[in-house]
Amino acid sequence: MINIYEVLETNDMIEKENLDVRTITLGISLLNCIDSSLAGLNEKIYNRIVSVAKELVPTGKAIEKEFGIPVVNKRISVTPAALIGASACKTTEDFVTVAQTLDKAAKATGVNFIGGYSALVSKGMTESDELLVRSIPKALASTDFVCSSVNLGSTKTGLNMDAVKLMGQIVHDTAKETADRDSIGCAKLVVFCNAPDDNPFMAGAFHGVTEADEIINVGVSGPGVMRKALESVRGADFGTLCEKVKKTAFKITRVGQLVAREASKRMNVPFGIIDLSLAPTPAVGDSIADIFEEMGLQRAGAPGTTAALALLNDQVKKGGIMASSYVGGLSGAFIPVSEDQGMINAVEDGALTLEKLEAMTCVCSVGLDMIAIPGDTKPSSISGIIADEMAIGMINQKTTAARLIPVIGKGVGETVEFGGLLGHAPIMPVNQFDCSSFINRGGRIPAPVHSFKN
Amino acid sequence: MKKTVVTVVGKDSVGIIAKVCTYLANNSVNILDISQTIVDGFFNMMMIVDVAGCSKDFGTLSHELEQIGGEMNCIIKAQREDIFDSMHRL
Numbered sequence: 001m002i003n004i005y006e007v008l009e010t011n012d013m014i015e016k017e018n019l020d021v022r023t024i025t026l027g028i029s030l031l032n033c034i035d036s037s038l039a040g041l042n043e044k045i046y047n048r049i050v051s052v053a054k055e056l057v058p059t060g061k062a063i064e065k066e067f068g069i070p071v072v073n074k075r076i077s078v079t080p081a082a083l084i085g086a087s088a089c090k091t092t093e094d095f096v097t098v099a100q101t102l103d104k105a106a107k108a109t110g111v112n113f114i115g116g117y118s119a120l121v122s123k124g125m126t127e128s129d130e131l132l133v134r135s136i137p138k139a140l141a142s143t144d145f146v147c148s149s150v151n152l153g154s155t156k157t158g159l160n161m162d163a164v165k166l167m168g169q170i171v172h173d174t175a176k177e178t179a180d181r182d183s184i185g186c187a188k189l190v191v192f193c194n195a196p197d198d199n200p201f202m203a204g205a206f207h208g209v210t211e212a213d214e215i216i217n218v219g220v221s222g223p224g225v226m227r228k229a230l231e232s233v234r235g236a237d238f239g240t241l242c243e244k245v246k247k248t249a250f251k252i253t254r255v256g257q258l259v260a261r262e263a264s265k266r267m268n269v270p271f272g273i274i275d276l277s278l279a280p281t282p283a284v285g286d287s288i289a290d291i292f293e294e295m296g297l298q299r300a301g302a303p304g305t306t307a308a309l310a311l312l313n314d315q316v317k318k319g320g321i322m323a324s325s326y327v328g329g330l331s332g333a334f335i336p337v338s339e340d341q342g343m344i345n346a347v348e349d350g351a352l353t354l355e356k357l358e359a360m361t362c363v364c365s366v367g368l369d370m371i372a373i374p375g376d377t378k379p380s381s382i383s384g385i386i387a388d389e390m391a392i393g394m395i396n397q398k399t400t401a402a403r404l405i406p407v408i409g410k411g412v413g414e415t416v417e418f419g420g421l422l423g424h425a426p427i428m429p430v431n432q433f434d435c436s437s438f439i440n441r442g443g444r445i446p447a448p449v450h451s452f453k454n
Numbered sequence: 455m456k457k458t459v460v461t462v463v464g465k466d467s468v469g470i471i472a473k474v475c476t477y478l479a480n481n482s483v484n485i486l487d488i489s490q491t492i493v494d495g496f497f498n499m500m501m502i503v504d505v506a507g508c509s510k511d512f513g514t515l516s517h518e519l520e521q522i523g524g525e526m527n528c529i530i531k532a533q534r535e536d537i538f539d540s541m542h543r544l
Contacts, residue, residue: 255541
């Protein structure tokens with residue numbers, strides 16, 4: 001039988017160290033909503049989402065109450081809208097109405113984000129893909145809860161550099177469309193290389209076409225728990241450190257697994273995967289950067305940070321994989337800047353630069369995440385940063401992403417406040433040398449060779 | 455059997471256990487195990503109870519326990535045992 005010390009340990013994790021289940025994300029296929037009439041399409045999308053997801057928020061709340069563990073977000077991901085709207089949407093404005101329908105459905109079901117306003121263009125863009133991509137600035141400016149993502153490349157196909165070029169412009173335009181709100185539209189827009197079909201985390205969640213009609217995916221969290229656990233092995237060797245990370249990740253993931261199974265049973269929707277990510281929040285102590293400091297680095301970004309992140313990411317996976325029957329999504333450690341107080345401090349102290357973050361993304365689960373850059377950054381430079389990040393993912397056979405926020409009207413030295421889970425961010429300097437002739441070449445970067453790995 | 459863990463955390467005072475046990479008895483909740491300890495000067499009690507015979511739903515039970523806790527300046531939580539089992543048992 002469970003003893004009092006185990007109960008106290010669990011409850012301390014929840015109450016003092018911010019242990020929570022970060023998100024229950026209900027994936028919904030919209031393939032059966034495809035219609036050649038725009039009105040018909042929007043009606044079907046709305047009805048399908050609202051009927052499938054009506055129990056999501058009440059179920060999440062009931063689980064929260066019964067197990068005493070916060071389930072912070074309840075979210076929905078849908079089939080990439082570029083596929084669903086291909087038959088009905090003839091203009092960018094048509095696509096914007098689909099975004100507005102998704103937003104309306106999200107509000108009706110009480111979720112806080114809906115992902116899947118997406119296009120998968122790793123090799124080429126269809127007319128519909130391009131219309132959707134070009135509609136993103138207006139779509140994100142005229143909705144509150146819709147998240148958008150675009151997959152620009154993969155290890156198998158190479159990089160679609162035409163789309164990379166276009167996305168530099170789209171990120172810039174999205175920032176301009178939401179300039180009155182500190183360019184917050186860009187916080188809901190992410191580009192990927194090797195995007196997973198089952199990611200429960202926003203802004204990149206979409207319900208891939210390889211998935212069933214409906215599925216429950218759960219994202220766990222717990223940087224605060226990890227940092228606290230590592231206090232007990234201060235000064236110990238790397239073997240001991242890694243064991244501690246692994247065991248702690250196991251415990252965190254088991255809670256996620258329980259919540260996922262329970263939600264799946266109650267909603268009668270199959271369980272998909274657990275995403276084993278350490279996802280920080282702006283709450284003090286709930287930070288990846290604090291874990292680095294506990295490991296012995298003065299600040300995130302100090303020499304040794306990439307090694308620290310590599311071991312953290314790998315041990316989290318090793319512990320988590322044993323704790324869950326199905327693991328997927330992004331799984332690893334997120335290193336967003338604005339959502340992590342320790343990372344914000346590191347940037348403000350001059351310890352962490354964009355270039356060091358890029359190096360760190362070679363070994364972590366995602367990429368350049370929630371990074372505020374000067375509003376006057378050229379679209380071609382944004383494309384250049386995206387291309388670098390996509391190349392890391394393509395060559396290393398991993399998912400990488402970029403969520404960059406050019407804050408219109410602000411420059412280096414200023415900060416931007418998004419509020420809530422998105423936090424605040426200091427504007428980081430971008431290399432001022434030009435890359436437009438490189439980006440303007442257009443075409444594709446071919447898929448990499450899978451041998452001779454050096 | 456539906457096992458639930460009830461925890462009471464707060465400053466030690468006369469009658470805490472009595473009050474919680476009376477409430478549980480009145481609601482046909484059977485106590486299977488009970489233990490307590492002092493951590494950082496705070497009274498910590500844990501009960502493992504069976505709520506299968508209780509006519510109230512889980513939400514009501516846990517809310518009423520919370521209220522009793524409020525009256526005695528301590529925090530009372532009811533959680534399904536599964537969360538602890540998942541985390542601490544293979």
